[in-house]
Amino acid sequence: METLARLADILARHTPGDGAFDTPLAGVSLLRTSSPTMPMPVVYEPTLCLVAQGRKQAVLGTETYVYDAANYLVASVDLPVMGSVIEASEDKPYLCLRLNLDMTALSDLALRHPSDEKLPEDSPGLSLNRTTPELLDAALRLAALLDTPSDIDALAPLVTREILYRLLTGPGNGVVRQMARANSRLNAIARAIVWLRAHYAQECRIDDMADVAGMSRSTFHAHFKAVTSMSPLEFRTQLRMQEARRLMVAEGLDAASAGYRVGYESPSQFSRDYARLFGAPPARDANRLRSEAPAAAH
Structure with missing residues (x-):
């Protein structure tokens, strides 16, 4: 069985249903979705998203990033995005391995393995790069440890470090090296x-x-x-709207209370900003989400 198919098989066996699942591997979670999803707001923290099957789309501001088995995604800073699975089915669900990026380990590796390449002045917070055979092989070996849990303590830190090394030395490594520089x-x-x-x-x-x-x-x-x-103010608005949506859907707050909690003094301004971002007034959108309850994991 080829590497990608083996990785997909492992992820499928360790995800009992749709959603995001923590694992015994430090910093590693698995994601599974059996059908395309509506765009949902979520904050991407510094992570590697490596897809074994299916396709996902992340919209950041005016930029759209599509990642799949051929292209992995790296989030270098905390970012509010609109994420949606765009290719998935019951037979071939979207399957993704997500690894939190350890800045201390990245910095140590960058010092031990410097690069002569000139780093870009500004790097976008999300970046797509080609999934190399070496990176895929390391990801497979990390995921395979889920089948031999007695080996996790001894081997997982080594394989995780190898994955970080592959990110630092692989194609398009500029953004990862920027992350590793404290003064960047x-x-x-x-x-x-x-x-x-x-x-x-x-x-x-x-x-x-x-x-x-x-x-x-x-x-x-x-x-x-x-x-x-x-812009910083547009970013703040995204954060406010995401939290207000969560307050209405998960905690049952009304629109005026949610708007006030996230910093709005004017209910009408809150409703206008909310509808501009999510395409519907707050109460109507929250009611729809409560009835549908789609997964928002990335």
Whole structure:
């Protein structure tokens, strides 16, 4: 059985149904979906998404990223995206291995294995790259440890490190090397994003975010948009809308209360922004989601 088919077989056996499943492997989760899904908002944290079967689409601002078995996706910073599975069926479900990226291990590997290539000034927060045979083989060996759990403690850290090495040395490695550099512009923007995620319900002046990133206001705005495909205020709006949607669907809040919780003083402005992003007024959208309850995992 070829490598990709073997990986798909393992992921299928260790996902008992549709959804996202944690595993005994540190930082590894598995995702399965048996049919195409509607676009759903989700925050992508720094991860590798390696697809064994099916196809997924992530929309970040005005940019669309489609990843499948031939192309893996790396999220280098925390990003609010609209994600949807676009190719999946009962016979051939969407199957994905997701690995959280360990920044300490990445930095250590980057120091031990430097590159002479000039790194890009600005790297987008999401990037697609070709899945190499070497990366796929390492992913298969990592997933195969689920069948021999007694080997996980001894071997999983080694295979995970190999995967990070493949990302650092494979095609399009610039964004991963940017992640590994503590003083890179990407990491400066990442610090600002972490701050913004903690303060999005407040006023969040751009000058405050720029100070966190250690940049001037104009420089920060330009680099933030290069990484996220959004302005800082558009990014904040995405975070607010995602949380408001969760509050209405999961906690049963009404639209006015949800809007107030995420920082809106005007219910009408909240409704306008919400409908612009999700295509329907808050209450109608929340009612639909409660009835459908689709999976939002990436």
